[in-house]
Amino acid sequence: MFHSLIYPNFRNYFIGHSLSTLGTWIQQVTLAWIIYELTHSTALLGIVGFCALIPQLLVSPIAGAWIDKVDKRKTLIVIQFLLFIQAIALGVFYHFQLLNSAILIGLSLLLGILSAIDTPLRQSLLSLIIDDKKALPNALALNAMIFNASRFIGPPIAGLLIALIGPENCFYLNAMSYLSLALGVLLMKNVQSTIVTGKMKSVMREGFDYVYQHETFKYLMITVVILNITASSYVALLPVYAKDILQGDEKTLGILWGAAGIGSLISSMLLAGQKSFQQVHRKILLNILACAIGLLLLAVGHGYTAFLIAMFLLGFGISTTNISTNIILQQETPESFRGRVVSIYTSTRFGFDALGGLFAGLLASLIAPSNVMLIFAVCLCTYTVYHWLKIYPKLLSNKKSA
DSSP states (O other): OOGGGGSHHHHHHHHHHHHHHHHHHHHHHHHHHHHHHHHOOHHHHHHHHHHHHHHHHHTHHHHHHHHTTSOHHHHHHHHHHHHHHHHHHHHHHHHTTOOOHHHHHHHHHHHHHHHHHHHHHHHHHHTTSOSSGGGHHHHHHHHHHHHHHHHHHHHHHHHHHHHHTHHHHHHHHHHHHHHHHHHHHHTOOSOOOOOOOSOHHHHHHHHHHHHHHOHHHHHHHHHHHHHHHHGGGHHHHHHHIIIIISOOOHHHHHHHHHHHHHHHHHHHHHHHTOOOOTTHHHHHHHHHHHHHHHHHHHHHOOHHHHHHHHHHHHHHHHHHHHHHHHHHHHHHSOHHHHHHHHHHHHHHHHHHHHHHHHHHHHHHTTSOHHHHHHHHHHHHHHHHHHIIIIIHHHHHHHHHHO
16 A cells, blocks of 8 residues: 555655645644634635636646646755745734735735645656656556545544634645645755756647547546535535534534545545546546535535535545546556646546535535525436436446447
8 A cells, every 4th residue: 555655755745735734724724713703604614615726727737738848856845935935924914914805815815826846746746756757647546645644634633723723724734734845855865857858838728639539538627526516515615614604613513524534535545546547538537426425415414423424425526537647647648648637637626626615615605505505416417317328328338449
């Protein structure tokens, strides 16, 4: 399961990224809590979440073309320092009680823009720091395991830290965590990027053409769009479930988020130990169905038990689908295209996650949050049936003919 950690460069990355991602989750939970505590606005929760993620949809494709034209290692270090400044700014504004809606939206947009560069940059760097390319799927699964382990332990820790040291210090902790990844990348040796030449416009167009002409890639991207605009939207409404429906506090929010993290963590651990990715499309469909069941439980369930099961199913299903998609894309993409293909994937993954959160937040200001989850569950079930009957047979036919 941990085979790729034998490579020193990946080991340095793994340690630094683990600390950085834990800090990011602490900040995300802290920010969601103080927004709802200060404003009680589900719409603002959705808008702030949207602003933090929508640059992934708009900026990532451009960033992907740029990533393939620069030194990935040096650029990643610079991005970590810029993320450090953003987190410090959140703490300073909170300290002086200046965190209004405009500043929250502005800092979230800045975070989103930096993340739109950071995410595909880190993902495309992984192939350069793994000596044996057969170990790349394991490295990608471990990379996802970092995110999911932090998602599991980060929210409960955040709930405790908010109560013990206050939101301001949570922001500062996250700022320091970015420096740990910068140090890990700085310690890497003999990392050589393949630098593509040509104008940005033509380089970016080549990336889109490559994905569109690849039948499997095209349908994987469609699936990622549908899944993340529906299932991932639960994140925007978790503070409402914790505070209003369960009558809880910041610790309740951390527990709910942690339950989704358990599902995601188990998913990434199973994928890290997996040697073959045969029948991956059937497994993806089954996990989409698990997400639909999770949304239905949020819609009609009552009490901790139902909601914790829902969180687990959503965490497991979303994680398995997204990680499997990423592994297939990176395995079948040549190095010269990897930055662009990964950026298109991350823009699809997080961009439509942002749209789903925005829609969920706005709809929840008009109708009950449970009804919002019910609408998204029906949409996801409909797509699952359509995919099973229409798209899945076509993918099997293409695979056999190849």
